[in-house]
Amino acid sequence: MSTDAKLSAPAVDRPAAPARLPVWTLSIVAVLVAAAALIGLAVLGGQSLPERNGPPVEELAVERTVLRPQVIELTVRNTGPDPVQIAQVFVNDAFVGVTGGTQPIGRLDTATLRLDYPWQDGQPYLVSMLTSTGVVVEHEIPAAVLTPSPGSVLGLMALLGTYVGIIPVALGMFVLPLLRRVSPTVVRVLLALTVGLLGYLALDGGLEALELGGASSGAYGGPALVLLGSALAFLALTLVDRLLRGRRQRAASAGASGLRLAMMIAIGIGLHNLGEGLAIGSAYAVGELALGAFLVIGFALHNTTEGIAIVAPLAKDRPSLVQLGGLGLIAGAPAIAGAMLGAAVNSSELSAFLLGVGVGAIAQVIVQIAPALRGRAGQLLNPTAIGGITAGVLIMYVTGLLVAA
């Protein structure tokens, strides 16, 4: 409003200017003209174009597969432009009794099909949905396993999130006392190492997100969701950073700088762990993840480095235990929430979006840390930084190999 006032003020002062309509009136007129044009286009333009040639476009995406004894339950979404009627269903080349989905499914609507089928544990199944026009839409179940009820796995997912999120991050933070005794150069190396770690996480999460997005139905954008999540997270974290900077300036405390950076890193890693937890929970829910010791150890080693990344900027600070605990929770606890959500919802779109959020968050954090890498000559990519970044990338690559998921 204040901007409007400033802009309109000179116009009023101009002597020869005719009487002008207020801005809000012009806005309404513009909206009305646009609406009228669109309505006209919809009515007339739609009639002037021919109908689409060829048969109806029938696209279905299975969003959720639930396996109960003798029953396979599919939640199917129509991702195409035309209504789809699933007439019959066959599983591994045998027609099966079906209930549900007796009405045509409208665009973006869903239907739940219950298939009466004596599936066997661990076996692959191909579900073929035969539509009213004879089109077959296939859905693959790579290995059938009993779907745990969401309630029964929430505790398990909380435990899993703690193992792969909170404990490793906390372990990593234990290097803080060591950091306090080393030279500023070593701290710079560690910060560079952090950049390498985070860069690898961003790449890894981004690739996984794109893969999930590509595998999803695409009705909600698929890979575009990943970019959307990244961009939103980057902008949101930049905003958080600006707010934190504002507070720091008011406090005029030099010591808060390290804590602010640590906080930003923790938030970025936390958002990444949310997406990672979601992917783990989803994979477990569909039976694609073995929760062995190997997975836990692998993630622990992998994520311990995240703890180091958080405390790296704190070498010169004296954060309280509560502050440290808070940072650890911010970074690690989202893994719990993610795993629970993933086990309950199991949506590849949501996983892709949240992994994208993690990528954007990490990218923002790297931007935050980068200035601290400058050497005495003021170069960003000095030998120390390059060495640290390289080491960070390699550490993540090697520990990533330990995660067989």
Add this chain to the structure above:
Amino acid sequence: MLGSAGAALGAAALLDPTSAGAADDGTGQVPEPGHGGGVNGPTFRVGETVDHVANGFQPTEILRDFDYGKVSTAADGRTVREWEVLATDRDIEVAPGVRFPAWTFNSRIPGPTLRCREGDLLRVRFVNNSAHPHTMHFHGIHPAEMDGVPLVGRGVILPGESFTYTFDAEPFGLHLYHCHVGPLAEHIARGMYGTFIVDPPADRPPADEMVMVMHGFNTTFDGEGNQLYAVNGIPFHYMHEPIQVRRGELVRIYLVNILEYDPINSFHLHGNFFDYYPTGTRLEPSEFTDTVIQAQGQRGICEVRFPYPGRYMFHAHKTEFADLGWMGFFEVSDG
């Protein structure tokens, strides 16, 4: 009074393990026309059948529907048989809720069963009322110009045109006819086929005779196998409506395989054995068996008597075809 009676009935239902949930526990009788489901085998959505009236044909009627044509006697004393067969384009409900844009002979799948005796003079007037070019190609012994293939004799019969195929009925046996216009597999798979029976000069022994044409529907038109398999038009039909036969009576099955996109088909009968006459061209059976294999275009006659009453399944022993619709029941009674 009523209330207490109702309560007592409810209690009885709870106590009686066979009454509660008998319809859906898989072991009890499922109300007709349902069959299968879960461990009880393949089925369409339970309780759903196709609309035979809208389709214009009924597989149970096709079974024993023999068309002997319009019969007359030529000057030389030969029997002359004349038919008119129309090619039409029709949407057929091939499974409950599934429409198949079919090309048909006389608006049914399979086309009419044309039946004659060896030595008869046959005149088949073919009228193409379809939007596509077609022919009628008969298996049998006849001159080249009556073969119903493109570029030979009259060749392709264009939409709106007609042609009378004239030839002698030979040899006796079980044959078939189908369209022979390219792309051939599609013209056949769309539904353009039927049975052509030439009886031997002396009748075969009296029997309850029926035709079974084994075929499929490639509803996706990808030419890679079929989504539905059937005998006489509609998958699983004889599961809903078992074929009624009498105990001890000779049953003669004219079995034809015109399945496209799969190399072989087969026929297996439960609880019994049958005499098999390949192509029906000899009066002595070649085999006493309960399973035969037929490649594309092969056919043969099965003769069987059912010694016991009850329901006996028959299906392709290529089990995938059975699971996708090619199965049915005989119901043997003492009538």
